[in-house]
Amino acid sequence: MTDYDVTELEGELDASGLTVGIVVSRFNDLITGKLLDGALDTLTRHGASEDDIDVARVPGSFEIPLMAKRMAESGDYDAVIALGAVIRGETPHFEYVSNEATKGVAKATLDTDVPISFGVLTTDTTEQAINRAGVKQGNKGSEAAESAIEMANLLDEF
Numbered sequence: 001m002t003d004y005d006v007t008e009l010e011g012e013l014d015a016s017g018l019t020v021g022i023v024v025s026r027f028n029d030l031i032t033g034k035l036l037d038g039a040l041d042t043l044t045r046h047g048a049s050e051d052d053i054d055v056a057r058v059p060g061s062f063e064i065p066l067m068a069k070r071m072a073e074s075g076d077y078d079a080v081i082a083l084g085a086v087i088r089g090e091t092p093h094f095e096y097v098s099n100e101a102t103k104g105v106a107k108a109t110l111d112t113d114v115p116i117s118f119g120v121l122t123t124d125t126t127e128q129a130i131n132r133a134g135v136k137q138g139n140k141g142s143e144a145a146e147s148a149i150e151m152a153n154l155l156d157e158f
């Protein structure tokens with residue numbers, strides 16, 4: 001590939017010194033607990049201190065945006081991580097919960113200017129969720145933690 005003489009900016013994957021808030025849904029907690037494990041493992045492996053990580057538990061993914069926004073606007077956190085698992089049932093409820101959780105987190109991060117990474121699974125089946133919580137398809141909680149670290153460091157450059 002041709003080398004370009006451009007300035008490239010990228011957030012370091014270094015979590016040392018970062019304060020991080022995690023909002024995790026209790027709904028489907030057999031899944032969300034694994035997402036939380038993945039996020040905490042990633043944060044500490046990249047240098048975050050457990051003393052600098054706060055975890056807030058909410059009833060379901062619909063409640064994530066409000067708590068994520070409250071953490072972000074507190075000024076106490078360099079980044080917030082949103083973790084949930086919305087699994088399709090028999091009714092259209094899945095669409096509403098998924099859409100509002102997604103839109104709410106997106107709005108909260110833009111409104112507060114604080115990185116809020118999106119680790120909310122939206123799956124058709126329980127198996128799909130299990131596979132994305134530390135089995136065959138990785139761990140969305142770990143991925144969300146990496147995004148939070150990178151964005152906190154990248155935004156610190158501006």
Ligand SMILES: Nc1c(NC[C@H](O)[C@H](O)[C@H](O)CO)[nH]c(=O)[nH]c1=O
Nearest residue numbers: 025027059060061062084085086087
């Ligand atoms: N069905 C799922 C829900 N439903 C609960 C909502 O998130 C919310 O807590 C309730 O409507 C009360 O406001 N939540 C999930 O996180 N995952 C689901 O599969």
Ligand SMILES: CC(=O)[C@@H](O)COP(=O)(O)O
Nearest residue numbers: 087088089090091093094
């Ligand atoms: C995503 C949901 O709210 C869903 O799990 C609820 O299940 P159902 O649509 O069968 O009531």
